[in-house]
Amino acid sequence: MTDDAFNHDEFQLATLAIRAGHQRTHEGEHGEPIFPTSSFVFNSAAEAAARFAEGATGNVYSRFTNPTVRCFEERLAALEGGASCVATASGMGAVLSLCMALLKSGDHVVCSDSVFGSITTLFNRYFTKFGVEVSYVPPQQPENWRKAVRPNTRLFFLETPSNPLSVIADIRGIAAVAHEYGIVLAVDNCFCTPALQRPIELGADVVIHSATKYLDGQGRMVGGAVVGSKEFVGKDVFGFLRTAGPSMSPFNAWVFLKGLETLDLRMRAHSAAAMEIAQWLEQQPKVTGVRYAGLKSHPQHALAARQQSAFGGIIAFEVSGGKSAAWRFIDATRMVSITANLGDVKTTLTHPATTTHARISAAERQQAGITEGLLRISVGLEDLVDLKADLARGLSAI
Ligand SMILES: *Cc1c(COP(=O)(O)O)cnc(C)c1O
Numbered sequence: 001m002t003d004d005a006f007n008h009d010e011f012q013l014a015t016l017a018i019r020a021g022h023q024r025t026h027e028g029e030h031g032e033p034i035f036p037t038s039s040f041v042f043n044s045a046a047e048a049a050a051r052f053a054e055g056a057t058g059n060v061y062s063r064f065t066n067p068t069v070r071c072f073e074e075r076l077a078a079l080e081g082g083a084s085c086v087a088t089a090s091g092m093g094a095v096l097s098l099c100m101a102l103l104k105s106g107d108h109v110v111c112s113d114s115v116f117g118s119i120t121t122l123f124n125r126y127f128t129k130f131g132v133e134v135s136y137v138p139p140q141q142p143e144n145w146r147k148a149v150r151p152n153t154r155l156f157f158l159e160t161p162s163n164p165l166s167v168i169a170d171i172r173g174i175a176a177v178a179h180e181y182g183i184v185l186a187v188d189n190c191f192c193t194p195a196l197q198r199p200i201e202l203g204a205d206v207v208i209h210s211a212t213k214y215l216d217g218q219g220r221m222v223g224g225a226v227v228g229s230k231e232f233v234g235k236d237v238f239g240f241l242r243t244a245g246p247s248m249s250p251f252n253a254w255v256f257l258k259g260l261e262t263l264d265l266r267m268r269a270h271s272a273a274a275m276e277i278a279q280w281l282e283q284q285p286k287v288t289g290v291r292y293a294g295l296k297s298h299p300q301h302a303l304a305a306r307q308q309s310a311f312g313g314i315i316a317f318e319v320s321g322g323k324s325a326a327w328r329f330i331d332a333t334r335m336v337s338i339t340a341n342l343g344d345v346k347t348t349l350t351h352p353a354t355t356t357h358a359r360i361s362a363a364e365r366q367q368a369g370i371t372e373g374l375l376r377i378s379v380g381l382e383d384l385v386d387l388k389a390d391l392a393r394g395l396s397a398i
Contacts, residue, residue: 091210175203213343270313332397
């Protein structure tokens with residue numbers, strides 16, 4: 001069969017991740033081609049004019065569309081079960097494009113209080129300048145969201161599982177509240193990816209991705225995406241992107257395509273490895289707490305098991321002795337990477353209180369449960385014998 005006759009409804013996720021989206025050219029290439037071109041040529045003046053007309057399809061300029069980028073967009077849309085996808089220069093570019101397409105001055109946003117730090121900065125420092133109001137709620141219970149609704153609420157924004165403490169939000173319940181009031185629900189699906197959780201099937205209107213993380217999976221590129229309906233994402237979000245320009249480059253799209261091909265395999269392997277490490281950490285005397293939704297000790301384990309097919313690769317754990325113990329742990333490791341990135345085949349280790357969450361106040365950190373002894377590990381795909389040995393080196397330095 002030809003890939004351009006590929007019917008998404010017929011195939012399973014692992015197959016779509018490898019094959020969806022490629023429109024084979026007249027060259028008969030097997031691999032997806034990269035189109036490093038800024039613009040596209042027309043056969044005549046009339047064709048050029050027609051291509052520029054409102055609502056016309058066909059390539060004009062790579063800020064608008066590019067065949068390699070489109071291949072990535074169609075593949076991710078198929079995986080998330082959305083009708084449209086718009087690829088962006090970064091995950092934050094995706095959040096910005098969503099908000100610029102949806103919000104106007106006087107609108108109100110309800111945002112989970114456990115989201116990626118730059119998202120709160122984007123709302124608090126920039127969107128408030130243009131008269132958009134934002135409230136933050138603990139995301140777990142749908143009732144928290146209902147209580148925050150105002151007549152001018154346009155958007156619910158959440159991330160589940162959250163970073164770094166794996167707080168789980170009930171997507172189905174929150175979607176029901178959103179739709180009762182005509183509010184758009186956007187879910188950042190960065191930690192699970194569609195391999196483990198499909199928010200649109202659970203009722204979300206929009207899925208946000210930082211492709212930088214698991215979609216690439218090998219720490220190479222920065223990128224993002226917005227997935228949703230043809231009406232909203234295909235027209236409004238795309239309309240903002242083509243005008244304002246936070247577009248994905250064709251080279252990056254090609255790398256993300258290669259990343260998606262192993263997504264299902266990687267996410268299952270990351271989840272299995274993280275489960276083993278989480279259980280191992282729970283048994284270590286110097287570890288005072290482990291937060292991983294796969295553990296029975298996680299307060300929302302049952303909810304996570306209902307809406308996710310596995311629990312992903314990110315674990316937060318607390319060592320006794322506060323910041324100095326956490327830093328000694330980090331400095332005693334030899335293999336894991338001390339870096340803020342996550343979702344990589346390489347295991348990464350972070351001290352949230354002094355890095356990713358350093359810019360919020362100590363009181364806010366306390367409120368969010370980001371203690372001085374908390375460490376976040378993104379479990380990679382190295383051999384678990386080596387990983388446990390490295391973490392044991394960290395523990396013995398405390
Ligand atoms: C990294 C991240 C983002 C932002 O993505 P960038 O690609 O870094 O712009 C958004 N949400 C979550 C959950 C993230 O981890």
